[in-house]
Amino acid sequence: MSLDPAYLEYPKRRRGMDHDRYPYSNLFQRPALSWPQGQVAVAIVVSLEWFPIVPEDKPFRAPGHMQTAYPDFRHYTSREYGTRVGLYRMLDAFRARGIPVSVATNAAIAERYPQIVADLVAEGHEIVAHGTDMNGTIASGMDQARHEAIVADSLATLEQATGAMPKGWLSIARSQAMDTPEVLAANGVEYMLDWVNDELPYRFETASGPMLNVPLNHEISDRQVITVQQQSMDSYAQQLEDACDWLLAEAAQYGGRMLPIHLTPYISGLPYRIGALEALLDRLAARQGVWFATTGQIAQAAAPQLGLAENPA
Amino acid sequence: MREGSGDPELYGFRRWRDRAPIRWPGDKQVAVWVSPNLEFYELDPPVNPNRKAWAKPHPDVVGYSHRDHANRVGHWRMAEVMTKHGFPGSVSLSVALCDHIPEVVEDANARGWEFFSHGIYNTRYTYGMDEAQERAIIEDSIRTVRDLTGQTIKGWLAPALTHTPRTLDLIAEYGLTYTCDLYHDDQPGEVAVSSGRLISMPYSLEVNDHYGFFVYNMSPREYADTLIRQYERLAAEGEQGGTVMCIPLHSYLIGQPHRIGPFEEVLRHIAADGRAWITRSGDIAEHYLATTQLAPGEAAL
Numbered sequence: 001m002s003l004d005p006a007y008l009e010y011p012k013r014r015r016g017m018d019h020d021r022y023p024y025s026n027l028f029q030r031p032a033l034s035w036p037q038g039q040v041a042v043a044i045v046v047s048l049e050w051f052p053i054v055p056e057d058k059p060f061r062a063p064g065h066m067q068t069a070y071p072d073f074r075h076y077t078s079r080e081y082g083t084r085v086g087l088y089r090m091l092d093a094f095r096a097r098g099i100p101v102s103v104a105t106n107a108a109i110a111e112r113y114p115q116i117v118a119d120l121v122a123e124g125h126e127i128v129a130h131g132t133d134m135n136g137t138i139a140s141g142m143d144q145a146r147h148e149a150i151v152a153d154s155l156a157t158l159e160q161a162t163g164a165m166p167k168g169w170l171s172i173a174r175s176q177a178m179d180t181p182e183v184l185a186a187n188g189v190e191y192m193l194d195w196v197n198d199e200l201p202y203r204f205e206t207a208s209g210p211m212l213n214v215p216l217n218h219e220i221s222d223r224q225v226i227t228v229q230q231q232s233m234d235s236y237a238q239q240l241e242d243a244c245d246w247l248l249a250e251a252a253q254y255g256g257r258m259l260p261i262h263l264t265p266y267i268s269g270l271p272y273r274i275g276a277l278e279a280l281l282d283r284l285a286a287r288q289g290v291w292f293a294t295t296g297q298i299a300q301a302a303a304p305q306l307g308l309a310e311n312p313a
Numbered sequence: 314m315r316e317g318s319g320d321p322e323l324y325g326f327r328r329w330r331d332r333a334p335i336r337w338p339g340d341k342q343v344a345v346w347v348s349p350n351l352e353f354y355e356l357d358p359p360v361n362p363n364r365k366a367w368a369k370p371h372p373d374v375v376g377y378s379h380r381d382h383a384n385r386v387g388h389w390r391m392a393e394v395m396t397k398h399g400f401p402g403s404v405s406l407s408v409a410l411c412d413h414i415p416e417v418v419e420d421a422n423a424r425g426w427e428f429f430s431h432g433i434y435n436t437r438y439t440y441g442m443d444e445a446q447e448r449a450i451i452e453d454s455i456r457t458v459r460d461l462t463g464q465t466i467k468g469w470l471a472p473a474l475t476h477t478p479r480t481l482d483l484i485a486e487y488g489l490t491y492t493c494d495l496y497h498d499d500q501p502g503e504v505a506v507s508s509g510r511l512i513s514m515p516y517s518l519e520v521n522d523h524y525g526f527f528v529y530n531m532s533p534r535e536y537a538d539t540l541i542r543q544y545e546r547l548a549a550e551g552e553q554g555g556t557v558m559c560i561p562l563h564s565y566l567i568g569q570p571h572r573i574g575p576f577e578e579v580l581r582h583i584a585a586d587g588r589a590w591i592t593r594s595g596d597i598a599e600h601y602l603a604t605t606q607l608a609p610g611e612a613a614l
Contacts, residue, residue, distance in 0.1 A: 016414075019357075
């Protein structure tokens, strides 16, 4: 038994990364980023999703999607609970504290529930594009026309609903095909939230021009901590506080830091969890140096400092 | 090992009680070594017929970029905390990191850390290699680490824990003295190999941060508590004869901002306790090899 000799060849074994998307960079040695206010930008991103009760498995079934044999009333309605009830509990919590957030929104939400989009816009939140609906997953090997249509249709629908083209993009499950960054940049997307390799925005090269990646930590999402790892909301809040304190201390030495908090209405918007979220927001707000900002505000602040125009054409 | 046998015949049975005691330098009771895995994972690696590199079609954006966090962010945060509390690293190294991001390897070397090989990339597996191919990755490991750091590797942790029946014989033949791939004991012990002398170095899956966070789904504070309990028991048992505690880490996990604070408390606790020989795997191996006589027939079972 032996392996194909090519398995021991390393054509990309060279200085730097094994791709040309970004150069290697050490967070602690690059020029400091600064924010319009504060030292730690706390970026809350809420995923707002519609799961058709007829799930699709190509290219893959989205996390949170239907689980039982058809018809899965249990998961369809539990997700809808988040959209009808949980989201509004969260919006009330944000409004009471004057916190702007980014809402990664399936285009289907805008089509089905225009009142939600009107409320988000009226309350000063940012709409980030998040695919068509939860059957709109993207991965290598899928039909290219469908891939491009998911991106273009999502953006067009949200632009029509809000009057403004979304600047940001979050892929479902952060899953991309090899050329997704090209498709996003070609469609005018200024920043994406998919890559989790850093803790500050950085410049990401595509064949359609440069864009920003604003890392949305997947490990400290409510989905990962509560649903996947089965920890409590209190533990989740504690972890976010610990992270905030660590980053505030680092910021004193190294410049601006970012704490992304990725929330899901059908997880954190439940009656027995929302209180811990509200208390967490109060404790974070009480810390000197915290700036609650949307990912769009963060991208806008970072772009010129990273050699990108604030509004690339 | 004995290929095809139900017992791989790598070591003889020795019960935990009534052993000849191991004495660590300074009469410390537990040798504590911290093992950061400094790794490079490829975005689009070739396929090994025995194991997929990524769960998703390439690019697996979360899988790849999560691990890339280690080199951009996690390592630097973790290494500072380790140095602050006096813990050197014993690095499980994807040796291609020397080519891709020598900054990380040079930083570890400057901190006085030791390197052993963890293969070329953590996306290239040993399964299915013939002997010449396996020799090639061992020779590549020795050469690559020596060229960048001046160190000669003494240990091995198979890439992504993928082995062949001949791996341990081969690394012993090349003069390596310890393997981190066997999990049968809390003390070093002899491994039966066809030439040379090889010992097993207690590494750990159970208190590995990957197991803590992704197998046992611990919170950061629960993981810190786990490490302290592991330490307290091994230090207490070390009164009867020195034990070993390894803390295997991946900085894309432990170096996250919500985890590093609780982890720092673990290092503070161990450093202040006084019973620990805070050291490196190679120093443990060297001490053991120099002070422990091979029982007649032990290595050969």
